[in-house]
Amino acid sequence: MLNIILLGPPGAGKGTQAARLQAGRGMVQLSTGDMLREAVAKGTPVGIKAKEIMARGELVSDAIVSALIGERLDASAEQGAIFDGFPRTKHQAAALEILLSQRNRKLDYVIELVVDEDELVRRIVGRFTCANCGAPYHDHFKLPAVPGVCDVCGSTEFKRRPDDNEETVRTRMAEYRAKTAPILPYYEEKGLVRRVDGMASVDDVAAQIDAILDGTA
Numbered sequence: 001m002l003n004i005i006l007l008g009p010p011g012a013g014k015g016t017q018a019a020r021l022q023a024g025r026g027m028v029q030l031s032t033g034d035m036l037r038e039a040v041a042k043g044t045p046v047g048i049k050a051k052e053i054m055a056r057g058e059l060v061s062d063a064i065v066s067a068l069i070g071e072r073l074d075a076s077a078e079q080g081a082i083f084d085g086f087p088r089t090k091h092q093a094a095a096l097e098i099l100l101s102q103r104n105r106k107l108d109y110v111i112e113l114v115v116d117e118d119e120l121v122r123r124i125v126g127r128f129t130c131a132n133c134g135a136p137y138h139d140h141f142k143l144p145a146v147p148g149v150c151d152v153c154g155s156t157e158f159k160r161r162p163d164d165n166e167e168t169v170r171t172r173m174a175e176y177r178a179k180t181a182p183i184l185p186y187y188e189e190k191g192l193v194r195r196v197d198g199m200a201s202v203d204d205v206a207a208q209i210d211a212i213l214d215g216t217a
């Protein structure tokens with residue numbers, strides 16, 4: 001049972017790759033961003049606290065996200081985990097180590113998606129999803145075949161994340177550089193870091209990750 005972290009700035013493709021691994025390998029995607037968006041949508045106490053922070057592109061408190069991860073680990077104890085968007089600070093990295101060891105689990109790899117930040121802003125600002133089935137689209141790279149109609153389910157409703165505007169994206173990038181990138185040396189020291197070229201195509205990035213997980217890289 002593998003436990004891995006996907007690490008990289010917003011828009012690097014962590015969510016896309018995590019969803020693919022979840023579908024293909026029976027692992028579970030643990031995305032703190034998705035958990036927080038769900039909490040905001042439901043109006044839970046966590047969601048009420050997180051809403052404005054997320055809209056600004058800043059980080060939600062370590063205690064909140066660590067608690068969310070602990071709950072989800074317990075709910076998926078038999079499956080390998082793909083941590084997507086967590087940990088994002090040194091404190092969260094330390095919390096994850098404790099959460100895993102309490103459950104007799106350990107980290108196998110930290111996969112860094114190496115990307116070009118200016119290109120990322122273009123990727124993020126153009127992205128949108130089907131409001132019904134969640135299929136991902138992009139203004140420049142992947143419009144629906146029939147304009148305004150989802151290729152997968154035929155819905156005509158689409159949505160964009162409120163934090164996918166240029167100003168918030170720049171803040172999210174700055175948060176990544178200041179708080180998240182500095183956790184790489186910590187994992188580097190443990191020999192866990194593997195790098196993949198995140199600017200390659202989705203299939204190519206997927207193949208690079210598969211080679212690492214299968215031990216053929």
Ligand code: AMP
Binds near residue numbers: 055061084086
């Ligand atoms: P994401 O979907 O991973 O891009 O996360 C969206 C937003 O949720 C971030 O900009 C943060 O405001 C918040 N968030 C997600 N994961 C974390 C985390 N591990 N620590 C703190 N804030 C987070």
